[in-house]
Amino acid sequence: MAGNFSPPSLEQECKSHPAWKNVEFYGYLDRNGVNELLKKVRLGMVILEATPSYIYSLPVKMFEYMASGLPVIASDFSLWRGIIESANCGICIDQTNSAEIRNKINSLISEKSNLSNMGKNGRKAVEEKYNWGNEERKMIKFYQELFLYK
Numbered sequence: 001m002a003g004n005f006s007p008p009s010l011e012q013e014c015k016s017h018p019a020w021k022n023v024e025f026y027g028y029l030d031r032n033g034v035n036e037l038l039k040k041v042r043l044g045m046v047i048l049e050a051t052p053s054y055i056y057s058l059p060v061k062m063f064e065y066m067a068s069g070l071p072v073i074a075s076d077f078s079l080w081r082g083i084i085e086s087a088n089c090g091i092c093i094d095q096t097n098s099a100e101i102r103n104k105i106n107s108l109i110s111e112k113s114n115l116s117n118m119g120k121n122g123r124k125a126v127e128e129k130y131n132w133g134n135e136e137r138k139m140i141k142f143y144q145e146l147f148l149y150k
Contacts, residue, residue, distance in 0.1 A: 002033075002034065043071045043119075044070040044071070047073065062083070072122060088121045
């Protein structure tokens with residue numbers, strides 16, 4: 001696990017839990033640290049609460065995992081599900097159900113070939129669709145249309 005806790009008081013709550021002994025916590029990592037960590041892990045998780053700011057967002061973390069060739073486990077939000085299912089690069093789960101999260105992680109990890117295929121599919125989706133080159137073309141087209149119809 002890497003990153004900062006929000007709110008900061010959550011860190012102490014997590015560290016006091018008996019299962020914390022099973023967590024390898026890296027804290028905040030810079031870009032190089034993140035890249036090194038992504039080389040060592042088998043999947044990426046984007047499990048967030050169902051708040052409007054998350055439900056309708058495109059989490060950079062999810063695309064970083066995909067670009068790194070990691071399968072994704074994500075909260076089951078319609079927008080995210082559409083991306084993950086169309087790319088066949090992971091699974092969506094009920095973020096409020098810890099038993100389901102645990103079972104899905106264990107299931108994915110035990111299916112090494114499926115895990116590998118999902119990772120490859122995510123990487124391919126980023127290379128072909130979810131990248132700045134495609135977004136650049138969309139923006140240029142948008143601005144051209146905006147100024148042509150002024």
